[in-house]
Amino acid sequence: MTPQSNEYMLSPIGSIRSALAELADAPRQGVEGAPDAWLELDPRYSDGLQGLANGDEIIVVTWFHRADRGKLLVHPRADHEQPLKGVFATRAPHRPNPLGLHRVTVREMRGHRLLIGPIEAIDGTPVLDIKIAIATDDQA
Known part of the structure; x- marks a missing residue:
């Protein structure tokens, strides 16, 4: 048996192209006024889009590349009250492993690009994975 490492390597499969340029521009959650944005998938992963269609709800997993990974305590929603x-x-986006989970709708598909939204991720945010969203009793 070989020892297992406690470190894992993640490689982005694409990135977000958004009108949101700065952290201060982004709403806390997508449903709070975030725009639609393009998810540009690395063309090597284009085959993974087969079966997706306009109108599908997906979960986009991102890496908040500008997050403070040393924060363990925060004021919820940055409200110091x-x-x-x-x-x-x-x-909070600031955490040891700053993963973002975004439930969005596919608005349009163009080759290896997806127009999705609403999404609060800023321009250049790395995308780690895409998964189809599953309906729950709450959303049925």
């Missing part, structure tokens, strides 16, 4: 909480009890 609220008491500090641990990042694992919030949806």
Whole structure:
């Protein structure tokens, strides 16, 4: 048996192209006024889009590349009136492994590009994965 490493390597499969250029421009959640944006998939992964269609809901997993990975305590929603909480009890982007989970709708498909939204990720945000969203009883 070989020892397992405690470190893992992730490679982006694409990136977000958005009108949101700065962190301050982005709403906290996509449903809070975020625009649609283009997800530009590396052409090597284009075959992975087979079966997706306009109108599909997907989960886009991103890496918040500008996040502070050393933060463990935050004021929820950056509201200093609220008491500090641990990042694992919030949806704060600043955390040890700054993964973003975005439930979005596919608006348009053009080759290896998807117009998706609404999404609060800023321009240049790396995309790690795409998964089809599953309906739940709450959304049925």
